[in-house]
Amino acid sequence: MTDLDIARAYEPATIDKIASKLDIKEEDLEFYGKYKAKLPLHIAKEAKQGKLILVSAISPTPAGEGKTTMSIGLHDALCKLKKRSLAVLREPSLGPVFGIKGGATGGGHAQVVPMEDINLHFTGDFSAIESAHNLLSALIDNHLHFNQSPQIDPRSVLWKRAMDLNDRALRHINVGLGGRSHGMPRETGFDITAASEIMAILCMALDLNDLKKRLGNILVAYSFDRKPVFARDLKAEGAMAALLKDAIKPNLVQSLEGNPVLMHGGPFANIAQGTNTIIATQTGLRLADYVVTEAGFGFDLGGEKFLDLKCRAAALAPEVVVLVATVRALKYHGEQPLAELQTANVDALRKGMCNLEKHLENVKQFGLPAVVVVNRFPTDTEAEISAVIEECEKLGVRAVTSTAWANGGEGSVDLAKAVLETIDEAENDFSFLYNLDLPVEKKIEKIATQFYGAAKVSFTSTARRDLKRIQELGMNDAPICIAKTQKSLSDDPTLKGRPKDFNFQVRGIEIAAGAGFVIPLSGEIMRMPGLPKAPAAQNIDIDKDGNISGLF
Helix, strand or coil: CCHHHHHHHCCCCCHHHHHHCCCCCHHHCEECCCCCEECCHHHHHCCCCCEEEEEEECCCCCCCCCHHHHHHHHHHHHHHCCCCEEEEECCCCHHHHHCCCCCCCEECCEEEECHHHHHCCCCCHHHHHHHHHHHHHHHHHHHHHCCCCCCECHHHCCCCEEECCCCHHHCCEEECCCCHHHCCCEEECEEEHHHCHHHHHHHHCCCHHHHHHHHHCCEEEEECCCCEEEHHHHCCHHHHHHHCCCCCCCEEEEECCCCEEEECCCCCCCCCCCECCHHHHHHHHHHCCEEEEEECCCHHHHHHHHHHHHHHHHCCCCCEEEEEECHHHHHHHCCCCHHHCCCCCHHHHHHHHHHHHHHHHHHHHCCCCEEEEEECCCCCCHHHHHHHHHHHHHCCCEEEEECHHHHHHHHHHHHHHHHHHHHHHCCCCCCCCCCCCCCHHHHHHHHHHHHHCCCEEEECHHHHHHHHHHHHCCCCCCCECCECCCCCCCCCCCCCCCCCCCEEEECEEEEECCCCEEEEECCCCCCCCCCCCCCHHHHCEECCCCCEECCC
16 A cells, blocks of 8 residues: 555544644634644743653665654654653755655554645745845845845856756856846845745744745845845835735644644755754644654754754753664665665664664764664564664664554554653753854854764865854854755765764855854755655646555
């Protein structure tokens, strides 16, 4: 059975019944049909404080690790143990849904429903973000057309357009063609909506007023005399915030086992912070005793950013980190060829443990305890599973297996028990990786050397100019959101396992003044992906009765 077949075999409860499990009043629900609702912002400000569980992973591989499936399985298992639990996850982007990765609602018997709705338009959050982004784009070009003050140098415009689909043809485009009445000709392009700074801002905003302030702080261009021009200079923030008035509210849905789930926001972790919204996480912590949340890609990307960016901004502190690994991924990091990953190979697995070991070391750098969960597949042998658990024991870390994909919450009960015991017994000395008063250059070096394992960090001449510009803008105390490949701990996607003695090169630094951080760029980061030769879209269909097929 496909994930979609499994999801349809379950009979979901109406969303008011799911809300009642969290003592949410029906009058507080904004219904989007029978199975989806938005929650009001005031819940995030209430006094109750639950315990936060962060799910992350080793460096991603083509075989996939299943963080979302493990997060949902852990949440369902906590509910089976009679704990008041809530999962808080990111929304899917349409680009991967129609591309190669597929949706982001979990898998097998550990899914969030309604699967079709969530993976398509859901409650319209991405559309609202896209509209707000492109409104600012239109205002910039209108400002140029009428040559208004401050006079923007069209060659300096930083703000592109956004669309929530993979389309390589839109990476570089020309606008304003056709004569004087059609605007000022200039070169620009499109980013995918998940890479928009509006998405990052929505996920960092504390409330509606903070959202509007952050939108006004977006750096869009420079004037001819090299003065910065912000969105507030174009009087754009009010209308943009109005477009986001509903998108800022968290979405309530459910797991296949009828347990409540919040899904809100969806930035990519190799470009932005890769975590759901602060508002959704805070809402979850007010409603439940345990909140399971995940960060995108490996712990070196989403995990570090969750802790250094999101937790710093929102005064959050996780109780434990769950690191997801698979036998297949460990063998891949141990140099076993992709086509042979289903073949048992304990030697390759032990060799690939160096990647998991480094991520565990990184968790310790934050002073947090960790639990390793092996997302188990039918092809995994007992010898391979035993080897992972044995190696983790040598590292002083508890490791358990999960069969959430096949068995739902029941398949993650051992994981839930291990997490609860770790929360109760393990030492937690959470602290940030760096202090904000360090120079931007030193903060980057600290992440690259201590966290990624680089021997040194180099800055191109462009990056040096960007450092100077950051200083001129008074953003030296900004936190760091490094954009790099998710495929390696290094900035080279071909380096598997635990790379050492490499040079981490910063080729430029973008300024996300609205989101409140700076973005060092290392390697080639694609902000507008392309479709594969055989995109998933070619297998998606709908019949005369409205039944969708081909989603995964």
